[in-house]
Amino acid sequence: MSQHFPAFIIVIPLIAAFFIFTAGWLKRTYCFYIAAVALAISLFSSFGLLLQVLQNKVVVYHFGGWSPPWGIAYRVDYLNGIVLVVSAAIAFLNLIATKKSVEKEFIERVGPFYALYVLFVTGTMGIVVTGDAFNLYVLLEIASLTGYALIGMGTEHAALASLNYVFMGTIGASFYLLGIGYLYIATGSLNMFDIASILPNIFQSNVVLFAFVICLTGLFIKMALFPMHTWLPNAYTYSPSPAISLIAPLTTKVMVYVMIRILLSVFTPSFSFKSMAVNTSFVWLAVIAIVVGSILALSQQSLKRMLSYVMIAEIGYMVGGFWLANRAGITGAILHIINDAAMTLCVFLVAGNILYRVPGDSFDNLKGLFRKMPFSMGAFVVGALSIIGVPPTCGFFSKWYLITGGIAAGHYGFVAALLFSSLVNVVLFFRIFEIGYFEPFGDLHISGSMDEEEKTFDDAPLGMLVPLMIVAAGLIALGIYTDTLVTKVIQFAIPGGIS
């Protein structure tokens, strides 16, 4: 059975999606449980795969028994093994954590919501597990389409924001498809590792160059690297909160994974880093993304919108770290995919909890939240410290590797941008802490007794809090086990020859 894990990861949720949709008509309460079982199997398989990877190095699975380059091969190595586990864990935890708010927000539409949810996870996990460039496009579109639909289920200007996301997303995915087309022309293959074995002979070809450029452009749009980020803030702000705490941690991070996968495994480092000689320019692009994302975040007036801009800056971290093209930088980028996914989940879950109790997430609504929702805000503090980069939370350690990479590459602009962004994050998050902590002014002075403090306590239900606490504790655990993660997994994900 364990040899079929790669298939389980996507097939089980795919099938489950149809059952969920049907269950939505028959008995709505079943939807959640079907989804939970499907995602649990997916998570279990991912763990199983990672363990296999740790023992046997690489797991290759030929879909339907067809061997590549004719058939579709799923391939799990150190790089996607860990990303798989993280994505599956995030999808599962978020599912559990948002049960109550889904019931509250989607009353009638629970069935469609969970069907889309599980399909989104199918697509995302598929992107990570597949070893076939075209298959990746299809799964990318599955993830994107369900993502559009999930965001479109939101309130206010969700439909419009989602439609704009459709336009940008389609352009991005189509560029990627076009790039794959040129690679196919040049090599006659769609299997990533098959392409990689053919490419070195034709590195000088303009076709390969064009494929490289166009693929990368598409991916940059999909991952919302500044200045291709315009779709992200609106889409994330108006999206329903149970959906955004799934989409925000996964979409952009998985696209960064795809970039790393395509550039390291398909184009190979010698082409991406040496022949192209574009490293420094891309790092500067990332620097701009970090700086502009941070500054734009400062001018926002609502929690989710602010977090969206923080994420745009975080994308810059990963892209910049990767293009530093040294071992520390790439380690930092991969580590940050994992860490950023976890901390984004944490802060967006808190945003969801807040919206569960409070009418809106604009800063005015956050007054007195430390008193009202101490546990949620406690988790928010952990998430915020991680985003700022305070040890021993995980965000510090990825930043550590990124900055060391920047110093090693002599790219001080990137180092300065990271420090600048950390400082801006301090301002951003402490502004929220201040509002939640100080305001409303006055009325709680010299009350003295403890009873009055208890009165206003109204945190999210336990079912939402427990998973949130697990995530928050996970941020610290990820930080403390950074070295294990790096020495056991990530260092093998980086091909030799990069020093």
Added chain:
Amino acid sequence: METIVSIRPFLAVLVSILAVPLIVSTRRTNFREGWTFFAAFAKFSIIASMTPVILDGVEIEYTIAQVLPSVAIKLKVDAFGMLFALVSSFLWIVTSAYSIGYMRRLKEHSQTRYFCYFALSLSATIGVAFSANLLTLYLFYEMLSFATYPLVTHHQDMEGRSSGRKYLLFIVGSSIGLVLPAMLFIYHMTGTLEFTQQGFIAGIVPPKLIWILVLLFVFGFAKAAVMPFHSWLPAAMVAPTPVSALLHAVAVVKVGVFCILRVLTGVFGTQLLFSSQMDTVVLYLASFTIIAASLVALSQDSLKSRLAYSTIGQLSYIILGAALLSPKGMIGGMMHIAMHAFGKITLFFCAGAIFVATGTKNISQMVGIGKRMPVTLSCFFIGSLSVIGIPPGGGFISKWYLILGTLEADQRFMLFILLSSSLLNAAYFLPIIYKAFFCTPEESLFENKIDEAPPWCLVPLTITAICSIFLFFYPEPFFSLAKIVSVGIFSGQ
């Protein structure tokens, strides 16, 4: 140097973190304070139990987690850390008692939160004291910054908010903006961050970068309040007085100084500092701060602000002592950590007691207060003696060694600075006491009737005052610890 592995340092750090859930979950206030006391005593006894071992010249190590290749979150107890940990954990017990009197009398809100963050701050302080490498030091340093934020802004009013902003801007801003890059740079160059007796970057880092790194660290650890990174400290005085007393006279500010000393000796090493002439730069920075802060203190009318500026000046004594790069100066600096702690905490306790009993914050309104609160003001006098450096105040010993250090290092100008600063100290403390006791009945603003602060306030400040005098006659174990540090650092030369 002999080393043993033991979990005790980790327990010493952990014990007050573990007290937090207990404090939160206890409904009755008496039990809640009971837990605080329990944690404080447990912490002190764990630390004290390690003292004999350290006095024998042995070091205790404990690795919490390996987080980066060649860098772990690791604790190591040596004489310097032990000295600092002893002072702060002992004073935590005293401050806990004082907090109870102060907070209950003023009917402060959110006392549970107050005691929780106090416990967290102490964990971080001991963590800094026992850090074995720069990363662990940074970790606990940041933890302390964030744990003290709710204490500084305890009153949750507009003033608290703006002070909180200033506090974070200076402390977190400088640690992320200056210390973090400096630390990463050193890690990049050397591949290690472990403190050693003689420093580890000599010969690896190019000399022209040394002075940048030294400045990054000296200013980056803004908790040490070296000018111009000092203005958070007077702002932080909006906190309740026990916070100002323990954190902003002992724990937080001394953590800053401790970090600077630790980095200067453990990372750069005295020989490198000497050869790159950075000692002179640090000396002048410190002496400027000493004189400027004392002058500003003269003009402060609010008692706590005056004490804050006095603290800023006294902190730089410690840095100056280390930067003299002479064994006696080093001993003086180390001793000053302990001596100033006992003296200054007494002064702050007195300021709080005056506020609790009369609601007065300003010095100009304290004329004749000695008649009303004789015990408090007598203790204030003892504390002042210690800070000024007049026998039988404990501060005399540390200043004596500092002065010997200036002679040993042949720094006449520093001798002049130290002496004139002591004069200034006397100038801003003694008039308060004079006016409090010796004034005509017409001038007195208070009725001639003894009405002291509650015993929970009064007893702790008496204890610290007695300790200040006691340390003059019997400065152990701090003196032996300081001597071990000094011998360890200078034996290689």
Added chain:
Amino acid sequence: MVDLLTIIISKYNYWGYIVLMMIGLYAMIVKKNLVKKIIGMSIFQTAIIFFYVSIGMKKNATIPIISHGHDGGEHAVHAVDFINPLPHVLMLTAIVVSVATLGVALALAIKVYQQYNSLEEDEIDSQIKVK
């Protein structure tokens, strides 16, 4: 000049798809009407499908179905005689994807219309700003 002409003429399929793609992109960026944008998106996707289909084409080749001759069809199959079927098969998937995208986009457009009573971006923007 002659070289350029040869490039244009010999690679006409590329020029064709690029022109189509640019038309689609132009519509998506410049047009203010959401449905026109969606049309542009469709053209854009179709252009890429054309590109894929065209690269499978060969001169003097036929559709890749092995016809069994009257002699039993035992003779060898020459790849040269057949066009490459793989890109075409891929495009079946891509067509499905583009139809699904179109569906989602139109559904969202309907929702937008219900909400703002308009599909013109200017008008919608002014409505958002008024709120």
